[in-house]
Amino acid sequence: MEKNIKLSVKDLTVSFRTTQGLVRAVRGVSFDLTEGETLAIVGESGSGKSVSSRAIMGISAGNAIVEDGSIIYEDQDLTKISEENFHEIRGDKIGMIFQDPMSSLNPIMKIGKQITEGILINGHRLKDRYVKLIHQPRMDLANAKAEKKEAINLFKFRKSQLADDEKVEKLPKLKADLDKKIEELNTKIKEARAALKEEIPKAKAIIKKEWKDEKARVAKEVSAVKEKMSGASPEMQAKYKDEIETLKENLRRYKKVTRKEARDRAIEVMTEVGIPEPKKRLKQYPFQFSGGMRQRIVIAIALTANPDVLICDEPTTALDVTIQAQILELIKRLKEERGISVIFITHDLGVVANMADRVAVMYAGKIVEIGTSEEIFYNPKHPYTWALLASMPDLNSKDRLSSIPGTPPNMLFPPKGDAFADRSKYAMRIDFEKEPPYFKISDTHYAASWLLHPDAPEVEKPPIIQQRIDEFRKEEEVTK
Amino acid sequence: MGARENKDTPVLSVRNLKQHFKSGFGKNKLVVKAVDGVSFDIYKGEVFSLVGESGCGKTTTGRTVIKLYQPTDGEVYFLGKRISAGYEGLKQEIKDIKRDTKAKLAELKESGASEEEISRVQDEKNERISEIKAEIKLRKEQTADEDIEHMKNMQMIFQDPIASLNPRMVVKEIIAEGLRIANVKDKDVINDRVNEMLETVGLVREHASRYPHEFSGGQRQRIGIARALAVSPEFIIADEPISALDVSIQAQVINLLNDLRDEFGITIMFIAHDLSVVKYFSDRIAVMYYGKLVELASKEELFKNPLHPYTKSLLSAVPVPDPIHEKTRQRIVYDPSMHNYEVNGPELHEITPGHYIYANEAELKEYKKEMTK
Numbered sequence A: 001m002e003k004n005i006k007l008s009v010k011d012l013t014v015s016f017r018t019t020q021g022l023v024r025a026v027r028g029v030s031f032d033l034t035e036g037e038t039l040a041i042v043g044e045s046g047s048g049k050s051v052s053s054r055a056i057m058g059i060s061a062g063n064a065i066v067e068d069g070s071i072i073y074e075d076q077d078l079t080k081i082s083e084e085n086f087h088e089i090r091g092d093k094i095g096m097i098f099q100d101p102m103s104s105l106n107p108i109m110k111i112g113k114q115i116t117e118g119i120l121i122n123g124h125r126l127k128d129r130y131v132k133l134i135h136q137p138r139m140d141l142a143n144a145k146a147e148k149k150e151a152i153n154l155f156k157f158r159k160s161q162l163a164d165d166e167k168v169e170k171l172p173k174l175k176a177d178l179d180k181k182i183e184e185l186n187t188k189i190k191e192a193r194a195a196l197k198e199e200i201p202k203a204k205a206i207i208k209k210e211w212k213d214e215k216a217r218v219a220k221e222v223s224a225v226k227e228k229m230s231g232a233s234p235e236m237q238a239k240y241k242d243e244i245e246t247l248k249e250n251l252r253r254y255k256k257v258t259r260k261e262a263r264d265r266a267i268e269v270m271t272e273v274g275i276p277e278p279k280k281r282l283k284q285y286p287f288q289f290s291g292g293m294r295q296r297i298v299i300a301i302a303l304t305a306n307p308d309v310l311i312c313d314e315p316t317t318a319l320d321v322t323i324q325a326q327i328l329e330l331i332k333r334l335k336e337e338r339g340i341s342v343i344f345i346t347h348d349l350g351v352v353a354n355m356a357d358r359v360a361v362m363y364a365g366k367i368v369e370i371g372t373s374e375e376i377f378y379n380p381k382h383p384y385t386w387a388l389l390a391s392m393p394d395l396n397s398k399d400r401l402s403s404i405p406g407t408p409p410n411m412l413f414p415p416k417g418d419a420f421a422d423r424s425k426y427a428m429r430i431d432f433e434k435e436p437p438y439f440k441i442s443d444t445h446y447a448a449s450w451l452l453h454p455d456a457p458e459v460e461k462p463p464i465i466q467q468r469i470d471e472f473r474k475e476e477e478v479t480k
Numbered sequence B: 001m002g003a004r005e006n007k008d009t010p011v012l013s014v015r016n017l018k019q020h021f022k023s024g025f026g027k028n029k030l031v032v033k034a035v036d037g038v039s040f041d042i043y044k045g046e047v048f049s050l051v052g053e054s055g056c057g058k059t060t061t062g063r064t065v066i067k068l069y070q071p072t073d074g075e076v077y078f079l080g081k082r083i084s085a086g087y088e089g090l091k092q093e094i095k096d097i098k099r100d101t102k103a104k105l106a107e108l109k110e111s112g113a114s115e116e117e118i119s120r121v122q123d124e125k126n127e128r129i130s131e132i133k134a135e136i137k138l139r140k141e142q143t144a145d146e147d148i149e150h151m152k153n154m155q156m157i158f159q160d161p162i163a164s165l166n167p168r169m170v171v172k173e174i175i176a177e178g179l180r181i182a183n184v185k186d187k188d189v190i191n192d193r194v195n196e197m198l199e200t201v202g203l204v205r206e207h208a209s210r211y212p213h214e215f216s217g218g219q220r221q222r223i224g225i226a227r228a229l230a231v232s233p234e235f236i237i238a239d240e241p242i243s244a245l246d247v248s249i250q251a252q253v254i255n256l257l258n259d260l261r262d263e264f265g266i267t268i269m270f271i272a273h274d275l276s277v278v279k280y281f282s283d284r285i286a287v288m289y290y291g292k293l294v295e296l297a298s299k300e301e302l303f304k305n306p307l308h309p310y311t312k313s314l315l316s317a318v319p320v321p322d323p324i325h326e327k328t329r330q331r332i333v334y335d336p337s338m339h340n341y342e343v344n345g346p347e348l349h350e351i352t353p354g355h356y357i358y359a360n361e362a363e364l365k366e367y368k369k370e371m372t373k
Helices: A049-057 A082-089 A111-121 A125-133 A135-161 A163-228 A234-255 A259-272 A291-301 A321-338 A349-355 A373-378 A384-391 A429-433 A463-479 B058-065 B088-110 B115-144 B169-183 B187-200 B204-208 B218-229 B247-264 B275-279 B299-304 B308-317 B324-329 B361-372
Strands: A007-018 A021-034 A038-042 A064-072 A094-096 A309-313 A341-346 A358-363 A366-372 A439-444 A445-447 B010-023 B030-043 B049-050 B073-078 B081-086 B156-159 B235-239 B267-272 B284-289 B291-298 B345-353 B355-359
Touching: A007 A049, A021 A049, A021 A064, A021 A341, A038 A049, A038 A349, A049 A064, A049 A094, A049 A291, A049 A309, A049 A341, A064 A135, A082 A135, A094 A291, A111 A259, A111 A291, A125 A135, A125 A163, A125 A234, A163 A234, A163 B115, A259 A291, A309 A321, A309 B235, A321 A341, A321 A349, A321 B169, A321 B308, A341 A349, A349 A373, A349 B324, A358 A373, A358 A384, A366 A373, A366 B073, A373 B324, A384 A463, A384 B247, A439 B324, A463 B324, B010 B058, B010 B088, B010 B267, B030 B058, B030 B073, B030 B267, B030 B291, B049 B058, B049 B275, B058 B073, B058 B235, B058 B267, B073 B088, B081 B088, B081 B115, B088 B284, B169 B187, B169 B204, B187 B204, B187 B218, B218 B247, B218 B361, B247 B275, B267 B275, B275 B299, B284 B308, B291 B308, B324 B361, B345 B361, B355 B361
Parallel strands: A038 A341, A038 A358, A094 A309, A309 A341, B049 B267, B049 B284, B156 B235, B235 B267
Antiparallel strands: A007 A021, A007 A064, A358 A366, A366 A445, A439 A445, B010 B030, B010 B073, B073 B081, B284 B291, B291 B355, B345 B355
């Protein structure tokens, strides 16, 4: 039953510095992503779903600060590691597909170039091997530096959060803490730098020798072929020439990814995502593709690096139903074939029902309910989940839609208590005063609502949701 | 809900509407047939929906109907008056007549026909051509000057509530713009009307002096609706009014449109691609595919007996909020090359009363067989 946890997000808190103050976009989000599962994050715009996923990718906006929490991937905390370290993860191990395929592709660059770009840039094999040799000391240094920067930033942030009267009392302690930390880190940086200095010449020598050996080996083979070539028949000569060409190409590939290799790989992934005539399509520009095809290309680009986690940020919102269904099928197929884990962000509950193994419902920067897809759709517990489900017309709705009154809260001033209380007809007094903790419904199902407290009055989910479930079951009976 | 009150007098009649966009010259000349021969009627008090994938011409149809484009061919009648008509087809007809008579004359001369015969043919031609030219002139005249009094009965709600509101105008100016164009000058009248409209769409008077950027998406769409309602139209074209909105806000706007329909008896042409919403909201549904209307029926009929393979594929692709249902759903794939229209061209046929389908004779037989099953 226990599956491998690929990615673990704990208490993630992200805020944006703006001229009006801090916008608290994500306020303590925790979830685990296990191997090969699809976790859907649902919520309206501004609920923090995109911000969380961008924090995982390390592409948050410039004014974003990760105040608290951790994102653990392969024993590394993605909120703490350095940019250099992140290069090896972003795109390579965690891929991302964006919402609007028109604006995520470069309009004046041919598709082929856009797909191969990443492969070529990351394709210096010798350099990679060299970097790998000095990886440990290099990362130690970079991480220590990043940690120092982070500590200073956090200090500045905490300082800005202090009220004037608190400053006298609390500032000296904060400052002392910071100084102590910096001192520690400085020695760490010094040590790391020395270690790196020692490693570099060693690694360089190893790589040089490797390259020399390889070159010599190929030269020997080439000359052997050439020897055979003299005096051979014209057909054989042509064959030998090809052989030499392959040898030389292989040598080039030993050094770095060649254009031809990248092109072959591009054609391979394009075929995989179902683009017909990939050879011809490589030479075309994005505007020559339809919306669905463009989204396939965006997916192809994400796949070139073989990621094992794929974040899909509303990949089908800009597409219409038939194309949406195709793209969803494609993502599902790729997920099964490659065994990747998917974080799927959307606001369309129909899409969620189609894609998700587990669902996290977000509101005002928090996960208000999380559970398996069946639990969320058939046994929802949080009033916001109810409201979302009830406000969506399906093919059978006839009565007036139950809309959610009001608008989401302004995250400059996050509400006290349950953020949804203002718009919820089930809100109790405590909802406005105290934040609800997570109540456990089953091993996989949690919801943050005071309604689940043993002292709370019994409230059933709106009848319209149960009606819909019953209708679908009835339909199934009929079709059976 | 929204029964057809008066079946005999359509509010809007569209006849063989064509909208072709031309670009490039010579070798690069390209004609995009965005709308290619669409006909339908919309009756008083109903919600008529146009659905189809992006690029199928549904928005172009709406924009041509409200005269944002000059149609290439075909006619639009609104409240009994022709408001818009294209004449490219008529021009083509003149060319055809000229060519045909030329050939006929040559033939006659060859066979040694009498002078009388020849002049008769020529007269016939001239008469036909002058008839058509008169029609073209009439169409030009009728559609050139804008009858504001008449046209203010047709209003539009746009898709993007951010782009469709002038950021430099306050809400009051935005809502009152239509009234000013319709020559309402009395400030008190305008103020009263603006306030009334704000209340109708669920905003408050204080909002009148604010700018669009101060509102949320749903509120902005309400402003757009208030602007359309200010001149008391009989007919509203709603071009994807909710697709740019959040789920929780979508329901608010649909409920609002529903209330307006019940309260003022407004006829609505609803353009959308979300079939769940379309089914909930409309009375009759027309499915478009690449410039053609492929199927038109009441919503009950269309969802119960979809006939055209494209309609079936569209219906099978709608995601519903039910995991078990979703995991067993079988999607039907539509392949337009399945139709063989080489010999027998397709037309819009009425297969059962009120249910129209785009098919040729052979297909029609198949569909009929399918219906009786």
